[in-house]
Structure formats: structure tokens, C-alpha cells
Amino acid sequence: MKVLETGRITRIQEIRPGIFSLWASAPEICSLAVPGQFVHVRIKDQFLPLLRRPLSIGRVEENQLELVWRVVGEGTRLLGQLGAGDDIDLLGPLGHGFTIPDDAEQFLLIGGGLGMPPMVYLYNHLTMRGRKATLFLGVRGRDDIPLSDDDPILSQARIVAENGEGFRKGLVTEPVNELLDELATKSTLTNTALYSCGPWGLIGALQRTIPQQSLLLTEVSLEQQMGCGIGVCQGCAVEAEGGPTPYRLVCSDGPVFDLFSVEVPGAK
Amino acid sequence: MQSKLHVNLGSLSFESPIVAASGCYGYGIEYKDVADPRHLGGFVTKSISLTRWKGNPPPRLTEVGHGLINSIGLANMGVEEFVNEVAPQFPALQTRKIVSVACKVMEEYEEVVARLEDAEGIDGYELNISCPNVKEGGMAFSQNPAVTEELVRRVRKRTNRWIMAKLTPNVADVAPGAKAAEAGGADALSLINTVVGMAVDWKSRRPRIATVTGGYSGPPIKPIALAKVWQAYNAVSVPIVGMGGITTWSDVVEFMIVGASAVQVGTALYAVPGLPEKLNKELLNYLDQEGIKYLSELVGSLKTDRAASVGVPS
Numbered sequence: 268m269k270v271l272e273t274g275r276i277t278r279i280q281e282i283r284p285g286i287f288s289l290w291a292s293a294p295e296i297c298s299l300a301v302p303g304q305f306v307h308v309r310i311k312d313q314f315l316p317l318l319r320r321p322l323s324i325g326r327v328e329e330n331q332l333e334l335v336w337r338v339v340g341e342g343t344r345l346l347g348q349l350g351a352g353d354d355i356d357l358l359g360p361l362g363h364g365f366t367i368p369d370d371a372e373q374f375l376l377i378g379g380g381l382g383m384p385p386m387v388y389l390y391n392h393l394t395m396r397g398r399k400a401t402l403f404l405g406v407r408g409r410d411d412i413p414l415s416d417d418d419p420i421l422s423q424a425r426i427v428a429e430n431g432e433g434f435r436k437g438l439v440t441e442p443v444n445e446l447l448d449e450l451a452t453k454s455t456l457t458n459t460a461l462y463s464c465g466p467w468g469l470i471g472a473l474q475r476t477i478p479q480q481s482l483l484l485t486e487v488s489l490e491q492q493m494g495c496g497i498g499v500c501q502g503c504a505v506e507a508e509g510g511p512t513p514y515r516l517v518c519s520d521g522p523v524f525d526l527f528s529v530e531v532p533g534a535k
Numbered sequence: 536m537q538s539k540l541h542v543n544l545g546s547l548s549f550e551s552p553i554v555a556a557s558g559c560y561g562y563g564i565e566y567k568d569v570a571d572p573r574h575l576g577g578f579v580t581k582s583i584s585l586t587r588w589k590g591n592p593p594p595r596l597t598e599v600g601h602g603l604i605n606s607i608g609l610a611n612m613g614v615e616e617f618v619n620e621v622a623p624q625f626p627a628l629q630t631r632k633i634v635s636v637a638c639k640v641m642e643e644y645e646e647v648v649a650r651l652e653d654a655e656g657i658d659g660y661e662l663n664i665s666c667p668n669v670k671e672g673g674m675a676f677s678q679n680p681a682v683t684e685e686l687v688r689r690v691r692k693r694t695n696r697w698i699m700a701k702l703t704p705n706v707a708d709v710a711p712g713a714k715a716a717e718a719g720g721a722d723a724l725s726l727i728n729t730v731v732g733m734a735v736d737w738k739s740r741r742p743r744i745a746t747v748t749g750g751y752s753g754p755p756i757k758p759i760a761l762a763k764v765w766q767a768y769n770a771v772s773v774p775i776v777g778m779g780g781i782t783t784w785s786d787v788v789e790f791m792i793v794g795a796s797a798v799q800v801g802t803a804l805y806a807v808p809g810l811p812e813k814l815n816k817e818l819l820n821y822l823d824q825e826g827i828k829y830l831s832e833l834v835g836s837l838k839t840d841r842a843a844s845v846g847v848p849s
């Protein structure tokens with residue numbers, strides 16, 4: 268079930284240079300959404316920009332949802348100019364969320380840069396239900412962290428920065444694999460589920476380093492240029508196994524896919 | 536009483552001139568939760584082929600300012616699944632249901648239409664002979680008037696349902712193709728399909744879509760579309776369904792003035808699925824303000840100073 272809903276912005280803040288967080292009340296979408304889904308946002312009541320912009324649902328608290336984005340072009344720039352009290356045209360919740368197996372006992376969540384918001388949503392969803400989750404965040408440096416300095420999630424996430432800057436220095440896949448090794452020696456990985464959202468580089472690195480066979484579940488959330496957002500235009504195809512053709516649609520088959528079913532562009 | 540927005544396209548009547556364009560409204564069932572299909576005069580499905588088509592490699596879309604370039608490559612489920620899974624839902628939809636057909640060779644058009652004849656609730660066919668994104672068939676059909684005529688004639692023999700031929704703008708003059716489709720027995724013509732276009736990332740020197748060139752749609756193509764509709768209107772007597780870049784009620788009015796009896800809205804639906812309802816309201820408002828009784832009075836009402844008005848620029 269998806270709806271067109273006019274959300275009302277309650278809070279909007281530039282949390283890092285060029286990274287914004289917005290909270291909007293959207294009761295219908297909030298009541299339907301699950302972690303991993305996204306909304307298709309119409310920035311203005313005009314056709315420039317022409318298309319909606321897909322953004323992951325970050326946190327959901329009662330009838331409010333959070334969107335977090337980086338300004339990369341005109342659409343995200345204009346979105347940052349909206350203010351509290353403004354209306355925002357949302358189509359959602361769209362796509363399929365993450366699978367949460369009943370028999371999983373360990374959850375590893377890995378956000379890469381602006382891939383973090385859906386991981387935070389999933390993390391809150393799991394921990395509120397008393398499930399054991401570890402949240403990793405990989406960034407280049409402090410300015411890339413899509414969380415504000417006073418965000419309680421900041422102290423709960425294991426942050427890895429390529430530039431160090433007071434965090435563990437390196438790539439986020441390193442502590443992830445250390446934890447997987449530790450879990451494997453203590454017991455088994457067959458009760459462990461792993462989720463990620465981030466750039467193709469991170470997805471490729473996970474494919475190369477994660478012990479595919481031993482884990483219960485491995486899922487990633489993908490991005491692709493979208494038109495409709497609801498499976499109509501066939502525009503958001505990616506190369507992935509599991510459908511009747513070599514392609515699957517990010518908006519309606521995804522955005523969540525099995526990590527090992529997707530073909531990282533240029534990897535072959 | 537007949538609605539003020541009522542239009543006739545030959546033997547088929549529509550409650551509103553706003554029809555959802557092929558490729559922009561899925562198979563007709565996807566949007567029904569978010570926008571009531573009753574506000575549409577009708578919709579045209581994604582083009583259906585004989586077998587499932589996987590479509591072109593990604594990336595398939597790139598937004599360029601006000602416009603969109605696509606190279607979907609007619610990815611679709613194929614006629615078998617369509618007849619079994621989708622068509623049975625058509626009788627419940629209170630709008631005109633037009634099925635678009637696109638194939639590689641003429642015989643396949645005949646086969647697909649023959650198969651679709653088994654399904655109830657289909658009001659007519661749109662023959663897509665104008666897709667710029669496939670290697671075989673597609674736009675090449677519509678670029679060749681003799682082929683256009685034969686193809687329409689063959690399909691005409693297979694069905695008593697209403698047929699509309701969809702023409703390409705990627706020709707110097709649409710008149711010969713329009714006349715050919717009419718001669719072949721088309722009940723109506725629709726135009727334009729997308730305009731061949733291209734976008735390049737100057738930094739990486741790579742094309743922005745995998746097939747290098749694609750089909751350009753959205754507001755920037757409206758002037759091209761208006762010109763092609765005007766040319767076609769002057770060449771044939773069957774009704775014309777105009778499209779290309781429509782986003783406002785005045786766009787609709789402009790298309791009708793240059794000769795369209797109805798219009799299709801495509802790309803704009805991705806941004807505003809509820810646009811048809813808005814356009815209907817605004818068109819009614821316009822008729823009231825202008826004191827016009829029926830919208831259909833506008834068709835071909837362009838006021839030109841010269842008789843020889845099909846445009847050679849001077």
C-alpha cells in the first residue's frame with residue numbers, strides 16, 4: 268500500500284556542511300512504512316526539477332518521519348531551502364523493506380555515508396524490539412557523518428573514517444569482518460543477518476570480503492536514477508539475479524536486494 | 536447531458552480528452568491506489584510484445600533540466616502474461632483501456648493482436664511503430680510510409696476493435712506516414728513518440744544512458760510536438776491524439792487548437808500521478824470563463840493568416 272501524502276515540515280536543519288535532516292509529519296506514510304522503504308519527493312509545485320527525488324525513510328517517530336540528504340544537485344539544493352511549516356509532497360512508502368528473520372540473533376548494519384539513514388531506521392526498529400544489533404558507519408571524515416553532534420545514535424555507532432579524524436581509521440569493512448570472525452569462533456554465523464546501504468564501492472567490498480555461505484541473510488539497499496518510483500517506467504533497472512530477466516527494478520523489486528544477487532557496475 | 540470535456544475519436548468516445556501515455560502509466564493498474572483512473576479519458580498500456588522483453592542495460596534514464604531521456608528498450612511482460620494476469624482486471628477500471636503493441640516484425644503485431652482479441656475489457660489498440668530505443672522494428676516502421684500502411688492494414692484485418700497508430704517525430708515530415716496509416720485503416724493517429732536525444736557527462740566523457748542515444752520527452756519537446764500534430768492534422772481526416780511535454784491545461788488547449796481531438800500525458804505523470812484530475816478541473820474552468828460549450832469545439836481552430844500554413848520557415 269502506498270499513498271500520496273502532503274507532509275508538513277516540522278524541523279529542518281543543516282547537520283553538517285551540505286547535509287540536511289528534515290522531519291515531517293506524514294501520518295499515513297508513517298503508519299505503513301518499514302525500514303528500507305523510501306519516499307519519492309516532489310520538491311516544488313512545478314516541473315523544474317521535472318521528476319521527484321527518491322529519499323530513504325530515516326527515522327520514524329509516531330507520525331513523523333526523517334529524511335537525511337546530501338546536496339548534490341539542484342533538487343537536493345532546493346529541498347534544503349524549505350523551512351518548518353512548509354508542505355512537502357510525498358509518494359510512499361515505496362519499495363520492499365529489509366527482511367527481518369525471526370530466527371536471527373545477531374544483526375550487523377553497515378551504513379556508508381548517506382546510506383546511513385535507512386540503517387538508523389532499521390537499528391531503532393530492531394533494538395526497540397530487544398534484538399541485538401551492531402551499527403557500523405563508514406565515512407571519509409567527520410563532515411560526512413549524516414548525524415548531528417547531539418544525536419544519541421552517534422555514540423552507539425561504530426564509526427570508521429578513511430581520514431581518521433579521531434575515529435578508527437580505515438574502511439568500514441575491516442571492523443565488520445573482525446566482528447564476523449569473532450562471532451564465527453564463538454559460535455556460528457548462521458544466526459547472523461547483515462544489512463548495508465551505501466555507495467557501489469562499499470557493496471563491492473562487502474561482496475569480496477563477507478563469507479557468503481555462512482550468514483543467515485545478507486541484504487543491501489541500492490540506488491538508481493528513477494522516474495515513477497512505483498514500477499511503471501522500467502527506468503530504474505539494475506543488473507541483478509532473481510527475476511525473469513537479468514534486470515531488476517530498484518523501486519519495486521528493491522531497493523533491498525540480496526547482496527550477492529547484484530552486479531556491481533564495472534566489476535566484470 | 537454530455538460532459539463538456541467529452542471527445543469522440545471516430546467510433547470511440549472519451550469522457551475526458553486526457554489519456555495517459557504508453558510507458559508512463561504501466562499496465563493501467565499500478566497507479567490506481569494513488570490516483571483514481573476515472574479522471575482519465577483513458578490510458579494506453581506499456582507497449583506489449585509477443586514475448587517478454589528484458590529491455591536495455593542500465594542506466595536507462597537521465598533527467599536533463601525540464602526534460603527526460605530514456606532508453607527503456609520496451610521492457611515488458613509479453614502478451615501471454617498480460618492476457619492472463621493484467622487484462623482480467625480491466626473490466627473493473629472505469630476508463631478507456633487502450634493496449635499498446637510493439638514488435639520487431641509485422642507478423643508479430645498480427646499475432647499479439649490476435650492473442651489480445653481473447654481478452655475482454657480492451658477498448659482499442661495503439662500500434663507503437665515509433666520507439667527510438669530498439670534495434671529492430673520500432674521507429675523504423677513509422678519512418679517508412681509503405682511499411683506503415685501495410686502493417687496497419689494487416690492488423691486491421693485481425694480485429695474489429697479501434698486502432699490508433701503512433702507516429703515518430705524523427706522524420707522530416709510526418710504527413711506521408713500519417714496518410715499511410717490512415718490509408719491502412721487506422722481509426723486515429725497519435726503523436727509524438729519521443730525525440731532522439733543524447734546527454735553526455737563532460738567530465739567522464741561518457742554518455743549518460745547506456746545506449747548512448749535515447750528518447751527525449753517532457754516539456755522541452757512541446758514545440759516539436761505541436762508542429763508535428765499540425766502537420767498531421769493538415770494531412771489526414773482521422774482524429775489525432777497529440778502529446779509531447781504536456782503539463783498544464785493550456786498545453787492541452789494548444790494541442791487541440793492545432794488539431795488534436797484528444798491528448799496524452801506522459802512524463803508529467805511520474806511527478807504528478809493526479810495531474811489528469813487537476814487538468815479536467817482547470818479545463819472546465821477555462822470553458823466557463825471563455826464561454827465555450829464543448830472543449831471539442833477547439834479542435835483545429837488555429838487562426839492563420841496564410842492558407843499555405845504548413846510551415847516552410849522564411
Ligand SMILES: Cc1cc2nc3c(=O)[nH]c(=O)nc-3n(C[C@H](O)[C@H](O)[C@H](O)COP(=O)(O)OP(=O)(O)OC[C@H]3O[C@@H](n4cnc5c(N)ncnc54)[C@H](O)[C@@H]3O)c2cc1C
Binds near residue numbers: 316335339340342
Ligand atoms: C531508493 C533511494 C534512496 C535514496 N536515499 C537517499 C538518502 O536517504 N539520502 C541522500 O542523500 N540521497 C539518497 N538517494 C539519492 C538521491 O535520490 C539523489 O542524491 C538525488 O536524487 C539527487 O538529486 P539532485 O537534483 O540534487 O541531483 P542531480 O544530480 O542534479 O539530479 C539529476 C537527476 O539524477 C538523479 N540522481 C542523482 N543522483 C542520484 C542517486 N544517487 N540515486 C538516484 N538518482 C539520482 C536525480 O534524482 C535527478 O533525477 C537515494 C536514492 C534512491 C534511489
Ligand SMILES: Cc1cc2nc3c(=O)[nH]c(=O)nc-3n(C[C@H](O)[C@H](O)[C@H](O)COP(=O)(O)O)c2cc1C
Binds near residue numbers: 494557605778780799
Ligand atoms: C520512460 C518512458 C517510456 C516510454 N515507453 C513507451 C512505450 O512503451 N510505448 C510508446 O508508444 N511510447 C512510450 N513512451 C513515449 C510516451 O508515450 C510519449 O510519446 C512521450 O514520452 C512524449 O510525451 P511526454 O512528453 O508527455 O512524455 C515512453 C516515454 C517514457 C518517458
Ligand code: FES
Binds near residue numbers: 494
Ligand atoms: S522508477 Fe519507474 S520503474 Fe522504477
